[in-house]
Amino acid sequence: MATTSAPFSIERRHILHPNNNPPAPPPKDPMPSSTAPIPSHPPPTYTYSLPQPPDTTAPTMDQSSIPSLLARLASDEDASRKMAVFKLQSSINDPSFADVFIASGGLIILRRLIMTTGGNTLAYALQSLSRLLEVDMGWDVFEGNAAGDLVERVVELVVRGQLVNILRGAMGVLVALVSHGQNGEGEGGRPGHGMLYGFRALKPAVAVYPQFFEHVIAQLQSADHALCSNALMLVNALIRDAVASSDGKTGGGEEWSKFIKRLQDLGLIKAVYNLMQSSALQDLAHPLLEFQGLTKVLLRKWREVKVDLERPEHRRALKGLHLASAPDRYLATAALASPVMKVQEEEAAGKKGSKRHNPEKWRRLGFETESPAQEFDQAGFLGMMDLTDYVRKNEDGFQKLLLEQSSLPLDERCPVARASLAVTMILYEHFEVDQAMENEDARGYRVLDAETPNDRLFRPLLLQWSRLHTAGLHAFFRMWKATGAEREDFEKVYELVRILIEQVVGQAGRTKDVLEVEDDLQEYDLVRLRELQMGLLELSFEDQWGPHLYQIREELKQEALQFVKEQRIRCLLQGSWFPKPQSSHNRQESQPQSSKRRLYQPWRFAKLSHNRRYLHYADFPTQLDHDPGLDVLPEKVDLSTISSVVSNVSAPNGESPERSETASISTSTSTTLNHASPNPNSSKSAKPTTKITIYSYADPASQPDSQPNGEAKEEPILTLYPENHSLASEWLDGLLMLLNQAPITAETNKLVSMVSEYGMKIRLLNVRVDAVYNGPKEGDGKVPSREGLDEDYWYEV
Structure with a gap:
């Protein structure tokens, strides 16, 4: 140096x-590259007054x-x-x-x-x-015979692990060299110069230094953000060049697939995943977003590769699936379970040179037919990769699952292979893999111009595709078993898994670890998931069929009201016991049959007559073991004479009833809402706090204190003291509904809403996605011909 x-x-x-x-x-x-001593004399004064290294966008030399x-x-x-x-x-x-x-x-x-x-x-x-x-x-520097030496020198600097500033510059040169071939220039753009760009220019140097890729990916863990960014840009350029160079080639482009697998084996995915979750997002935003887009390009390209049994690697993958399923163990278990299978096995074994052939070789793995290649049409080679990767990493669990499924009837078995392909497509649609990367980058760059990047743009879980596929497949198995699904219910389970992934993976933040996501997929409550599904269904149908749903809701509400009315009236028909508090200030109830004062009896039994016209009741000294019949209830109230029903029924747990106003049609009904709550275990010593009072109009001629204008005056004819809120709700709303009034307690209104909502959900569940109106069936709506008919006909009554 x-x-x-x-x-x-x-x-x-x-x-x-x-x-x-x-x-x-x-x-x-x-x-410092030199150990020369620093001179003792101070530097010129302008050294300290000038700014940091000059702005590279404005030249300082002419x-x-x-x-x-x-x-x-x-x-x-x-x-x-x-x-x-x-x-x-x-x-x-x-x-x-x-x-x-x-x-x-x-x-x-x-x-x-x-x-x-x-x-x-x-x-x-x-x-x-x-x-x-x-x-x-300056591209001429890569021309001529010496161009290879320059590229090899730059590659050597990366491999030798030089100083950080040297590595940054070397990576920058290689990024420009590899990317230049993707801009329409390169070998095809400048004929006669013998210039190579893209990964082709690096191949001779990489052959000399085969550890080049390992050193490049190692720099993704560097603490220097600029070096890390340059290394990631170089990886992006290499991947883009590899994919672009395979376009138009037959055979699906095996070279690019091998190259990507080589980078993944060196820890590329883990390194970029850590960067995407780190706090260095601001400095690495652009290359990270580009890598995310390239990941989608790779997934889309793998899906576009058709599964072809003529290709050796595809044939080997299917054979590996068959062998990993332990077919010999399955045949032995099936032979023991089925005498017919055992006979077939013995006949096949008795033939010399014959090979045992399982008629369900592929169907037992979860395929629909014995030609599995055609079932990969939708998911492509990506679906095969996901399935083989799951089987390779969970071979024991895969074999146990198949043995467990083999003991079930055919319709109740979970199709493992079909479920795997379904989860692949769910993830493919969730991450919007088909979305154009250029549009995604442009939208992302506009957002990244801000000081703080938008975390929602970055999807680090996309890089954990294999683990998400495995977790989603296990969730599919769990829901299949929990719901008791059958083969015809596959689409319903598929929809549940899709909603689950949208909820768990879609709502996961940028920094949420994949382990937490896997746990959420396995532990998500099925009841909550069904509620979420119904909410989404309702929103979806609300957008498309809003007026129709409104009409259906109104119909269901009326049906639910009639249902609850019948339930409340049946409670009155069954009868109930009510305690009677003893009080010196208690006024004597008006009795048409007798005006004598009666002895205090602490229990009252009331019951509605079968014709629903009279309310019978009687007082008893003790509560009987059995409910008395109408023949032992001498007192009765004619419902047609009731003028109003007054109660102080309050909502439980501080809830307010939906209606608290006075209803007045042919009879007036009022309710006073107090904060007192009745005690269910009330006795003689505990005075009930909830009461229902029935009023009737008195005859003005027989009442000396009647009003001057001759109008009848209301007086109480029957008072009931319910022991709990549910009983009070049943009797108060039951009486009101008998009088053609609307219910007023929160419990009854909640029951009406629940019944109507269940009715709506049942109707929505019966609607299929393909249940659209395609016009009348052939022959519908046509007037039949009267040819050959005369007037000799009659109506049979």
């Missing part, structure tokens, strides 16, 4: 005086200084070269300056510096070349 012979402060005084315009000093080396700059670059003095190339990197990205620099032979000198120097001089030279290539100039 070259060393500096003099510090920067001395070198500046020799090379900056010609222009009398002192520039910014070069930055201090992270790891074209007239290029001859002297080239002379210093070609100098044998390392300090002079270092300062000159430092100034060059801040000016070379000006096209006018770069054009004069190239015309003056600067590329030859810059190439010589890269090939022979080290330390910061080499770092500045690499940075200069990288910035020159960024403005699409």
